[in-house]
Amino acid sequence: MTTPTTGRGYRDSSGTPSLLLDLINNTADPGYAAAAARRGESNHSWYEQPLAALGAALVGLILVIAYLHAHRAAPQTAKLHAELVKRVRAAQLMNDSLQHDLLGDQAKLNALRDKSLPAAGQLRSTLQSDQLAAGALTTFGTGMQVQLAVTAAPTATQAARVGVTTVTDTSPLSDKDIRSVVNELWHDGAEAISVNDIRLTPTSAIRFAGQAVLVDFQPITSPYVIRAIGDSDVLVTNFADSEVASRYHTLAALGGITFDWSQQNHLELPAGSAAKPNYAAPVTPGAAANGSPKPTPSPQPTVSPKPTPAPTSSSPTGGPR
Template sequence: MTADPGDAPADRRLASTRLLAELVNNTLDPGYAAAARRRPPGATRRWDVPIVAVGALLVGFLLVVAYVHTNRGAPAAQRVHDSLVERVRAAQDGADALAGDLARTEDDLDRQQAAALPTTGALARSLSRAQLEAGQVAVHGPGLVVTLAEPPAPSASSAPGRAGSVPVAATHILTDRDIRAVVNELWGDGAEAIAVNGVRLTPTSAIRFAGEAVLVDFQPLTSPYRISAIGDADTLATDFAQSASASKYQTLAGASGIGFRFRNESDISLPGSASVTPRYASPAPSPSASASASGSRRGGR
């Protein structure tokens, strides 16, 4: 008598079903029950209970000590935090007040200058041109706006990694070098006036990076960075689109997810910057000139 070939799969399915039912109904391995049966009654060691009690007391003591230390340190830390917040707010209020005083003083200076100087002629045109190039007067006109933005921050669930590490996507991709690269490209393409997030650039402007912010003339700016340039809109758009900077940030937008776009605008308004007093170096007198000057003073006496 030969076995039916169709019975083998049925037997395997039945065995699998019985094994699953055994695992669900009897979660404890039979070996544990056999070991418990082999253990004689009353075999518990007399020091097991004291050891467990002492361990529980130690754990409870450590929890109480941690709780007390946490609650004692919390008010002091909160006071330090509140004090720092108050100092920062006071400094910001003072800076805002000084900025308002400076703006009012500059407006008064502009009115007095307009009243004292001629409004027409070569001198007036030269002065207006110099103020425009120095970025001291507000301007408006057509131009190009370039926007750079950091990629979206990853959520905690989508950022796997070792505990305490910083995901690569959470670090800053854009720095001061990127802002300077776009600004220099726009200057080279014929821009007449540029501002970054509303901060007007001048010949003495500095773009730096500190912490998590880009500093433009010591004013902190954060992403997104809006770089506005006034000039011939068509020329700026054409030259910038064909530049190496635009190609670089197009690539970064696809590879790293940064925000990058630029568009023409028919009317861009840029504020004037605070006036800066240039300081010039002067040569020191030579030793021979100093000696002759001192000799002439002694001879005169």
Template sequence: MSLLTNVMDHSLDDGYAEAAARKTAEGSGGLPKTLRAKLGLAAGLVLAALVVTVGAAQARVAAPVVAKERQELIDRIDKETASADTLESTVDKLRDDVNARQRAALRTSGGGEGTELVDLLSGAVAVHGPGVRLVVNDAKEATSGGGDNPRETSDFSDIGRVRDHDMQRVVNGLWAAGAEAVSINGQRLTALSAIRAAGNAILVDNKPLVPPYTVLAVGDGKRLSTTFQNGADGLYLHALEEDYGIRATISVVGDLRLPAAPSVIVRTAQPRSEKGTS
């Protein structure tokens, strides 16, 4: 208590108090005493006030100019955004027209009774029917593995994340189990579809996907589910669940609807030339 009382009674250090008293006694403290010093102080105050006034006046004059430039920039951004939206709409229309022409060419080239089968296998038409829904997701708490872990790479050090080659095995396993059509997150897969990685994202035909990854496969649902889970790729997925916490659920669905592939590349085969052969 005595320490607190002393601090409250002597809030100013004795040394500071002594210095202040000495300056007062010498006449060097407080306001200027001489006329010259007073005039200098007054001139400094006037100069400071002048600088503040000029700055405020310049800011007031420049404010409308800045506001005008800002509005012009906003108008330019809005104009360029509208132009980009128009171009994007045009691209979408042209892409739809190209896709429609490709599908028409594919149907024409198929010919005969096999046209519908060609359309189905190529992904040129939307399909629906029974099948399975397989949802694959990252682990709840993904952790980084050691350098000896085979799942660790420079791009994907997180072993609890689903990778592109994991989805490749899942899709290939469904095809091998008898799937007639497959899609991932609404993206229809064809024989020419590519599943790859770009940084930490999984791309399907150059379009990034966001987990969870919902895989729909049309086919005999029960047989498709059993065959896939008992196959090598189904067991691989089960190992990912057990070892890395990756989540996966599979269910049989009575009616699935898969869209047509966004773009179907039409390729035709030509008979091999017999020239130069013996």
């Protein structure tokens, strides 16, 4: 018995129709092969390849010019950076020198005043009270210390463009955090406060410039140590129950910052720089007789003033203020 080789009902020896065999053996549709053949037969224009080569050459030329321009400007940028660093360091040295001279003049002024005023009396007591309130005297007493710090320094990465600060470069602590703690300590009964050994005065300002915290225009960095003089028991009790302490304990538990505080039996705060008034003037006896209000006597200080010693050397790093 023979098997037919042609015909619509063709089957192989196993009885499988030929259409199924074609689907299995020839998976690609014949139309794809026909389309590929038509594309191969089409004629390309003679200028297509030269245009492609010219475009590639132009792109390469642009990349080379950009590379040379960037590297040619690099030495000038480095030179400008070095010049700025040199100017900043010179300004810092000048500031340290002026600060040293100021401390020397203040020591001389205090010595002359102590010789002129009586050893005890209402005038000396009032003067010391006013100086303590203005932060013009070195002060010691009991109190508490609060420290805020960043656990990991921000990674110095290159910004996407000039003037842009990336998220990883942003510190989790800012001037608002320092102000929150300082204002809470004032509210809890502090009588004198310093931030990183910078004494706060009635005209002190805590600001944020770029990524730096400024206290009276002096930059400070983490850890931020805030010392407050006052009744240590009252300060610790009130601060522990405050919303500020609760907030920063929660933030410290989440990570990124550290927050701790402790009671101190002895603290010494440096004197601050006296601010020069621009509009305020003392009341003279003649003006008071003409109806001007008399100044209210300052309350007696509860913290102890400490005489300001004469400076012996200048600190190139700024030293304690």
